[in-house]
Amino acid sequence: MSDLTDVTNGTAHATASSRGPHFDRKASVLKSGRWGDKLFEYGTAGAAWLVLLVLGGITFSMAWGGRLAFQTFGPGFLTSSQWNAVTGDFGALVPIYGTIVSSAIALAIAVPVSIGIALFLTDIAPRWMRAPVGIAIELLAAIPSIIYGMWGLFVLAPFLAQHVEPWVNDHLGQWPVLGPLFRGPPIGIGLLPAGVVLGIMVIPFIAAVARDVFNAVPAGIREAAVSLGATRWELLSRVTLPYTRSAIIGAIFLGLGRALGETMAVTFVIGNAHDLTSSLLMPGNSIAAAIANEFTEADTDLYRSSLIALAFLLFVVTFIILTIAKLMLLRIERISGKTD
Amino acid sequence: MNRTILRRRIVDILALVLATAATLFGLVWLVWILFTTFVQGAKAVSPALFTEMTPPPGSAGGLLNAFYGSAMMMLLAVAVGTPVGIAAGTYLAEHGRHSKLAATVRFINDILLSAPSIVIGLFVYEIAVRTAGHFSGYAGALALAIILLPIVVRTSEESLRLVPNQMREAAFALGLPRWKLTIQLIYKAAMTGLVTGTLLAVARISGETAPLLFTALNNQFWNANLARPMANIPVILYKYAMSPYDNWIELAWAGALILTLFVLLLNIGVRLLTHKVLKR
Numbered sequence: 001m002s003d004l005t006d007v008t009n010g011t012a013h014a015t016a017s018s019r020g021p022h023f024d025r026k027a028s029v030l031k032s033g034r035w036g037d038k039l040f041e042y043g044t045a046g047a048a049w050l051v052l053l054v055l056g057g058i059t060f061s062m063a064w065g066g067r068l069a070f071q072t073f074g075p076g077f078l079t080s081s082q083w084n085a086v087t088g089d090f091g092a093l094v095p096i097y098g099t100i101v102s103s104a105i106a107l108a109i110a111v112p113v114s115i116g117i118a119l120f121l122t123d124i125a126p127r128w129m130r131a132p133v134g135i136a137i138e139l140l141a142a143i144p145s146i147i148y149g150m151w152g153l154f155v156l157a158p159f160l161a162q163h164v165e166p167w168v169n170d171h172l173g174q175w176p177v178l179g180p181l182f183r184g185p186p187i188g189i190g191l192l193p194a195g196v197v198l199g200i201m202v203i204p205f206i207a208a209v210a211r212d213v214f215n216a217v218p219a220g221i222r223e224a225a226v227s228l229g230a231t232r233w234e235l236l237s238r239v240t241l242p243y244t245r246s247a248i249i250g251a252i253f254l255g256l257g258r259a260l261g262e263t264m265a266v267t268f269v270i271g272n273a274h275d276l277t278s279s280l281l282m283p284g285n286s287i288a289a290a291i292a293n294e295f296t297e298a299d300t301d302l303y304r305s306s307l308i309a310l311a312f313l314l315f316v317v318t319f320i321i322l323t324i325a326k327l328m329l330l331r332i333e334r335i336s337g338k339t340d
Numbered sequence: 341m342n343r344t345i346l347r348r349r350i351v352d353i354l355a356l357v358l359a360t361a362a363t364l365f366g367l368v369w370l371v372w373i374l375f376t377t378f379v380q381g382a383k384a385v386s387p388a389l390f391t392e393m394t395p396p397p398g399s400a401g402g403l404l405n406a407f408y409g410s411a412m413m414m415l416l417a418v419a420v421g422t423p424v425g426i427a428a429g430t431y432l433a434e435h436g437r438h439s440k441l442a443a444t445v446r447f448i449n450d451i452l453l454s455a456p457s458i459v460i461g462l463f464v465y466e467i468a469v470r471t472a473g474h475f476s477g478y479a480g481a482l483a484l485a486i487i488l489l490p491i492v493v494r495t496s497e498e499s500l501r502l503v504p505n506q507m508r509e510a511a512f513a514l515g516l517p518r519w520k521l522t523i524q525l526i527y528k529a530a531m532t533g534l535v536t537g538t539l540l541a542v543a544r545i546s547g548e549t550a551p552l553l554f555t556a557l558n559n560q561f562w563n564a565n566l567a568r569p570m571a572n573i574p575v576i577l578y579k580y581a582m583s584p585y586d587n588w589i590e591l592a593w594a595g596a597l598i599l600t601l602f603v604l605l606l607n608i609g610v611r612l613l614t615h616k617v618l619k620r
Contacts, residue, residue, distance in 0.1 A: 040519035041435040047427035048436065048445045051493060054486055055448050058459060061466040116362025124359055133363060135611060140370045142607045144547020146574050147596055150581045151373045154380075154589075200369045207366065231352035254454065261456025263550040264578065288458045288550070295462070295554050308462060315459045322451045 058315060066309030068302055077309065083274035085299075090306035092313065094274050098191060098284040099314070102266060103259040105195025105280070110202045111252055117203070118210035123232055134211065141204035149268030152197040157269055160196070161188030165281055168192075184281030192280040194270040198262055202255035209251035209329070213244045216332050250328030257322040261314060263288035287314045374600070381597020384590040389598070394560055394576060397585040403595050405562045409570035413477055413556060414545060416566070417484035422538050425492025432493070433500035434522055446497075452490040460486050461551035469555060477566035480556025484545045491541040499533020500526060536610050543606040547599055549574035573599055 069077060069090060080091025117137060121130050165186030172182035184190070217240050225239045241248065271283020272293050287310045298304040388402045395401025428445065436442040461483055468479040503526050511521040527534065557569040558579060573595050580592035 034517070036517050036519040040522065041431075044427045044431035044434070045436060045441065047424045048431040048441060050424060051428055051445050051449050051452065051489065054489065055452060057467070058455075058463045061463050062459065065462070065466050113362045113365055116359040117366050119355075119359040120363040124356055125363075133367070135608075136370055137363075137366055139604065139607060140366065142543060142603055143370075143373060144549075144574070144599060144603060146547055146549045146577050147373065147377060147600055150577065150592065150596055151376050153581065155372070155376050203366050203369075231348055233352040233355035234348070236355070257454050261454075261458065263456065263458040264574075267578075268582070288456060291458055291462065292550055292553055295465075296557070308466075311456075311459045311462045314456055318454070318456055319451060322454050323447075326447060326450055 059312075059319075062308055062312035062315055066305055066312045068305035069309035072302060073306075077306075078313075081274075081276045085303055088300060088302050090302070092287075092306075092310055094276050095285045095287040095290045095310060096313070097276065098194075098270060099260055099286040099288070101191050101280065101284070102194040102198055102270065102286055103256060105192060106198035106202055106259045107252065107256060109196065109199030110206055110255055113199075114203050114206035114210055114251075114255070115248070117207040118214050119236055121207075121211045122214040123235070134208075137204050137207055139204075140200075141208070145201065145262060145264040148197055148201055148265035152193065152265060152269040156197065157188035157193055159188070160193050161186045165192070168281070180278045181280050184277075184279035186281065187283075189269055189271040189283055190279075190281050191270065191284045194266045194284075194286065195280075197265045197269055198259045201262060201265060202259050205258055206251050206255040209254060210248060213247040213251060213329075213332050214240055216247075217243050244332060246328045247332035250325045250332075253321050253325035253328065257318045257325060260321065261288055261318050263292050267292045287311070374604075377593070377596050377600050380593035381600075384594035385597060386594075389591075389594050393562055394571060394591075395587065396560070397583070397588060400587065401591070403573065403576060403591060405559065406571040406573045406576040406595070407598075409477065409480075409556065409559070409563070410546070410572040410574070412564075412566060413481040413484055413552075413570065413572060414542060416478070416481035417488055417545060418538065418542060420481070421485035421488040421541070422492055425489050425537075425541075426496045426534060428489075428493045429496030429500060430522060432497040434518070434526070445493075449490045449493050453494060456550075457487055457548055458550035458553075461554050464551065465554040475555060475557035475569040477556050477563075477568065477570035480552050480570060480572065481566070483551035483555045484548060487548055487551060488541040488545050491544060492537050495537025495540065496530075496534055499530040499537065502533065503529045532613060536614055539606055539610050543603045543610075546602055546606075547574055549578050553578075 073080065073090065077090070077092050078096070079093055080089075081093040082089045082091045083094060084090070121134050121137075125133060165184075165188065168182045169184070169186060173179050175182070221239060221243065222235060225235050230238065266286050267289040270286055270289050272285055272289060273283035274285055274290075275282070277284065291307050291311055295304070295307050298307055386402075388400065390402060390404055390407065392400070392402030393405050394403060428449075432442045432446060464479050464483040464486065468482055469475055472479070507525060507529060508521060511525055512518075516525075552572055552575050556572055556575070558575045559569045559571040561571075563570055577592045577595050577599070580588035580595075583589065
């Protein structure tokens with residue numbers, strides 16, 4: 001009897017005593033959970049803010065660093081082709097021209113090729129071939145730009161000088177209006193070679209996005225076209241491209257953003273000459289190449305500030321281009337369920 | 341009628357041929373660039389590459405100090421950039437998934453992903469080199485970390501989102517606080533993705549030259565002190581390849597081969613890793 005009471009007492013006691021601490025522990029777990037959650041949320045949000053801070057910091061520090069050049073030269077900085085470290089007279093026209101022209105050449109090469117590759121990877125290649133070829137094209141994007149630069153300088157430049165530029169001179173150089181663009185000494189260094197290297201570099205970026213975009217076209221639409229007897233070319237030109245037009249423009253702008261800011265590959269082959277020439281075969285300069293080449297040698301505040309001002313222009317322009325690209329790609333991303 | 345069909349068929353075949361040619365055109369450059377790098381690099385690779393310092397023009401040497409400098413700066417960049425990147429990615433995928441801040445950060449992050457790296461180099465010059473008064477390995481590592489950050493943010497958000505929501509719901513039902521759920525369950529489930537993202541980011545920063553030009557600069561001698569200018573592979577390749585000295589150009593090709601192998605192996609390895617996971 002007494003044993004029994006003892007036992008029941010004991011168990012009762014035990015439950016009571018275990019309930020107390022148990023509830024306390026639960027409460028403290030809840031509390032620490034709440035505190036931990038808040039802390040965790042603020043911590044991760046802080047890291048997210050840091051991304052915005054980096055962008056803001058870059059924009060501000062470039063504007064601040066370039067203010068001396070902007071104050072000294074005013075809007076004339078954009079239109080002057082002078083670049084003279086001795087007299088301290090700097091203008092951005094030559095690098096801006098070189099950046100635009102080399103990127104334009106790059107897109108002229110890369111856009112048709114990339115769309116062809118995307119078409120090949122989505123509709124033409126046998127299934128077993130798609131993954132390996134796709135990966136090979138993506139590897140092209142993984143090769144560091146410095147390797148492109150070295151290859152451009154030691155392999156592509158002599159090749160262009162011996163085999164391509166003489167032909168360009170003889171044939172395209174005779175064109176009535178555009179002729180002067182293609183006349184010049186075949187030296188393999190200049191705006192045209194820079195554009196070619198850039199074109200090769202941006203092919204994988206445009207091709208990869210274009211492939212994903214093509215793949216995002218609803219199967220129903222494609223099947224409807226095929227069932228009406230469309231050939232593969234008609235499927236592409238009348239269904240896929242019209243359907244994905246804005247996204248393809250987005251992909252092209254993405255490639256353009258890359259091309260405008262690419263530094264090392266261009267620095268190797270563009271020639272780094274601050275001359276404004278009508279010929280694409282002559283050495284020129286781009287914004288990124290000018291900064292890479294000259295910044296450590298810039299010996300005056302104005303010189304350094306002018307280069308940072310160039311960087312500011314480059315950053316603002318690429319920001320706008322990439323924003324357009326992103327907006328153009330938003331719709332197709334929504335369709336393919338990439339963002340919700 | 342027959343003529344239209346014939347014309348349509350010819351146009352179609354022409355398009356197929358052109359698309360195939362475009363793919364071959366793209367692959368030719370990959371093969372050509374890799375071929376050049378392997379042939380030129382293989383001629384110059386020797387054990388001395390990993391045991392000797394960068395030489396003055398005209399004498400033999402290796403790239404040991406540059407390999408060391410690159411490795412140190414990359415390690416530091418990963419140590420700083422990865423936790424921040426994963427934390428930001430966690431916010432985008434978990435607590436803040438539908439918030440305005442997350443939408444903005446996602447947008448800006450995608451832009452930073454393609455931002456010109458030379459501008460990032462100048463930015464770090466302005467905030468870390470000019471203020472300190474001298475170039476340093478720390479500044480180089482900071483520049484690399486800023487380039488690595490958006491890649492890690494993007495890949496970690498994507499891999500965290502792949503974790504099924506049932507896992508979160510089950511953990512909530514058991515009363516697990518969210519931070520514990522994230523750290524103990526979600527991170528574990530998404531581990532392959534997180535590692536993949538970091539490896540891809542490492543591959544990317546290993547060849548970045550522009551941001552190091554004005555931050556880490558270069559150093560011809562052995563230097564283990566991150567507070568001083570540091571030799572690194574990309575800048576050495578740039579300097580040597582542009583030089584008129586044959587032995588420097590040869591060394592540049594040897595370095596280029598090692599760098600390319602490193603990047604290619606990382607990229608292919610990462611693809612095998614993800615492929616295995618997808619299959620499972």
